[in-house]
Amino acid sequence: MKKIILIVVAVVVMGGIVAGTLLKGQKPDAVVEKGKVVRKSLTSLVNCSGTMQPKRKVDVSANTMGTILNLAVAEGGRVQEGDLLMEIDPTEFRAVVQALEATVLTAEAELQLAQASLEKAQEEAKRSEDLHAEGLVSQQDLISARTSSRVEAARVEAAHHRISQYQANLAKAHYDLEKVTITAPMSGLITRLNVEQGENVIMGTLNNPGTVLLTIADLGTMEAWVEVDETEVVKVVLGQKATIKIDAFPDDEFVGTVTEIGNSPLGSGTGSSSEAVDFEVKITLQDEVPNIRPGLSAKAEITVARRNEALAVPLGAVTVRDWPLKEEDIRRFKGKLSASQEETLGSYGFTPQPDDDAEIDDVEIEREETEGVFLMVGDFVKFVPVKLGIAGDDDFEIIEGLEEGQELVKGPFRILRELKDGAFVVVEAKNRKGFSFGRSGD
Numbered sequence: 349m350k351k352i353i354l355i356v357v358a359v360v361v362m363g364g365i366v367a368g369t370l371l372k373g374q375k376p377d378a379v380v381e382k383g384k385v386v387r388k389s390l391t392s393l394v395n396c397s398g399t400m401q402p403k404r405k406v407d408v409s410a411n412t413m414g415t416i417l418n419l420a421v422a423e424g425g426r427v428q429e430g431d432l433l434m435e436i437d438p439t440e441f442r443a444v445v446q447a448l449e450a451t452v453l454t455a456e457a458e459l460q461l462a463q464a465s466l467e468k469a470q471e472e473a474k475r476s477e478d479l480h481a482e483g484l485v486s487q488q489d490l491i492s493a494r495t496s497s498r499v500e501a502a503r504v505e506a507a508h509h510r511i512s513q514y515q516a517n518l519a520k521a522h523y524d525l526e527k528v529t530i531t532a533p534m535s536g537l538i539t540r541l542n543v544e545q546g547e548n549v550i551m552g553t554l555n556n557p558g559t560v561l562l563t564i565a566d567l568g569t570m571e572a573w574v575e576v577d578e579t580e581v582v583k584v585v586l587g588q589k590a591t592i593k594i595d596a597f598p599d600d601e602f603v604g605t606v607t608e609i610g611n612s613p614l615g616s617g618t619g620s621s622s623e624a625v626d627f628e629v630k631i632t633l634q635d636e637v638p639n640i641r642p643g644l645s646a647k648a649e650i651t652v653a654r655r656n657e658a659l660a661v662p663l664g665a666v667t668v669r670d671w672p673l674k675e676e677d678i679r680r681f682k683g684k685l686s687a688s689q690e691e692t693l694g695s696y697g698f699t700p701q702p703d704d705d706a707e708i709d710d711v712e713i714e715r716e717e718t719e720g721v722f723l724m725v726g727d728f729v730k731f732v733p734v735k736l737g738i739a740g741d742d743d744f745e746i747i748e749g750l751e752e753g754q755e756l757v758k759g760p761f762r763i764l765r766e767l768k769d770g771a772f773v774v775v776e777a778k779n780r781k782g783f784s785f786g787r788s789g790d
Contacts, residue, residue: 377771382724383758385750388660390740392653394583396629398574400594400644403632405565406534410549411527412436423541427532427564434561436528436549445525448518455514459507466500473497536566539642565642570633572604572646575614575626583652584609590631590650597637604631606650653738659750660743661721661734665758667765669731671718722767724755724775731769 414436421433476493479485540563543549549559572592576584584606592602608630615626631648719736722729737745750756757764757773767773 375772376727376774378763378767378773379776380729380757380763380767380773381759382775383662383665383756385659385661385746385752385754385756387657387752388743390655390658390660390738390743390745391651392583392738392740394576394580394650394652395647396574396576396580396650397645397647398572398628399642400637400640400646401571401573401642402536402539402565402567403569403571404534405536405539405563405642407563408433408530408533408561410436410530410551410559410561412441412524413548413550414438414440414528415548416543416545419543419545421538421541421562423538423562425538426536427538428535429532431532433530433532434543434545435530438525438528441521441525441528445518445521448514448521452511452514452518455507455511459504459511462500462503462507466497466504469493469497469500530561532564534564534566536564539563539565539567567640567642568636570637570640571607572631572633572648574629574631574646574648576629576650578613578625578627580652581609581627581629584629584650585652588650588652590648592631592633592646592648594637594640595645595647596641602633602635602637604633604648606630607632655738655745658737659746659752660740661746661750661756662743662758663739664761664764665721665756666719666734666736666744667721667767668717668719669769670715671720671731671733672715721750722757722764722769723750724757724773727772727774729757729767729769729771729773 416434417437418435419433420431420435421427427433473493473496476485476490480487480490541561543559543561549561551559572590586606586609588606590604590606592604594600594602606629610628612627613625614628629650631650718733720731720733723732732749734749735747737747739745757767
C-alpha cells in the first residue's frame with residue numbers, strides 16, 4: 349500500500365513539474381544536482397605506498413677469500429658493535445705473515461753485516477789517508493779506499509730500505525690476517541644471514557660484487573620508502589607530516605616526517621611517454637614500532653597543504669570550457685528568455701543572443717580551456733571562470749571567482765560535461781525512499 353502511495357506522489361510531483369514547465373513555455377535542457385559555495389577547512393593529501401625499511405643498516409661483505417670456520421651469530425639475533433660475527437680460515441694468511449716476519453729478520457741481519465763492512469771500510473780509508481800524508485801510500489790507493497767506504501755506506505742505506513719494504517709487506521699481511529675475523533660494525537638486529545658455516549666466500553672486484561654475508565639493521569628508527577607520482581612529488585617538501593598505515597598492523601596509525609625526496613625517477617623505464625614515472629620519498633617515523641620487520645607493506649598520506657575556513661566547492665562542480673564563450677553557444681535560446689530572465693542573467697555577465705540575421709564579429713578571438721563552475725541563476729546556469737587552490741578529499745579551494753553562499757551545479761558529471769552557458773535547468777531532488785525526480789530550481 350505504501351509503495352502505491354509513493355508512486356502516486358511521485359507521479360503527482362512529476363506532473364506538477366511538467367505543468368510548471370509548460371506554463372513557462374520552455375523545455376528544460378538538463379536535470380542537475382545543486383550545491384553551494386561554502387567555507388570549510390581543507391587538507392590536501394598525497395597518497396602513496398611502499399615498504400618499511402630501517403633508517404640505518406649495513407651490509408657486511410667479505411674482504412677476503414676463504415672458508416667460514418666459525419659462524420658466531422644467527423638470523424634474528426642482536427649484536428653490539430665489535431661483537432664477533434664469523435671467522436674465515438686464517439691458515440694461508442698466517443703463513444704469509446710468518447714468511448714475511450722471517451724476511452724482515454733476514455733483512456735486519458744483512459743490515460748488520462752491511463754496517464760492519466762499512467765500519468771496516470771507513471777505518472781502512474782513514475788509515476790510507478794517514479799513510480798518504482806520510483808518503484807511504486799512493487794517491488790511487490787512497491782513492492780506492494775512499495770509494496770502498498762510500499760503496500759500503502750505500503749498501504747500508506739499501507739494507508735500511510729493504511727492511512722498510514719488508515715491514516710494509518708484513519703490515520699488509522697482518523691486516524689481511526685481521527680481515528678473516530669479522531666483527532659487527534654497528535649495534536642492531538641481524539635481519540638477513542646469507543651464509544652457513546663451511547661455505548666459501550669471495551671478495552668483490554671492480555665489476556663483480558663480493559659475497560654479502562649478512563645485514564645488520566637498527567630497527568629503532570624506521571622509514572617508509574614510498575613511491576610518489578611525478579605530478580604530485582612537486583608538492584612534497586622536507587619536513588611535511590605524514591600518516592603511515594602498515595598492513596601488518598591494520599588497527600594502528602603512525603606519524604612521520606618527510607626526510608628525503610628522490611631527485612631521479614625510479615627504474616630505468618622504456619622511454620615511452622605514457623609510462624608512469626614515480627619518485628622515491630622517505631618518511632621517518634617518530635616513534636619506535638614494536639615487532640617491526642624490514643620490507644613490510646605500508647601506505648602513507650602526506651599532508652602537503654592545509655587551509656582553514658577556505659571558500660570551497662565540490663570536486664564534481666568544477667569543469668572546463670573554452671573561454672571566452674562563443675556567441676553560437678547560446679543562439680538556441682533566442683526568443684525563449686523573458687525580459688526579466690535576460691536582465692537577471694545580464695547581471696552575471698550573460699549577453700542575450702542577437703537575431704539570426706545580426707552580424708557576428710569576424711575578429712578571431714583567442715580562446716583557451718579554462719576551469720570554472722556553472723552558477724545557478726534562477727532556472728538558468730552561467731559559466732564562471734575560477735582560480736583553484738588546493739584539493740581536499742571532496743572539495744576544491746576557490747581563490748578567485750566566487751563568493752560564499754552562491755548556488756552552483758555540482759553534477760551529475762555526464763550532464764555537466766555537456767552543459768551550455770545559459771541553459772534552462774531543473775534541479776534533481778530525492779525523496780526519503782531514494783527515488784529521484786526533477787524540480788524547478790529555487
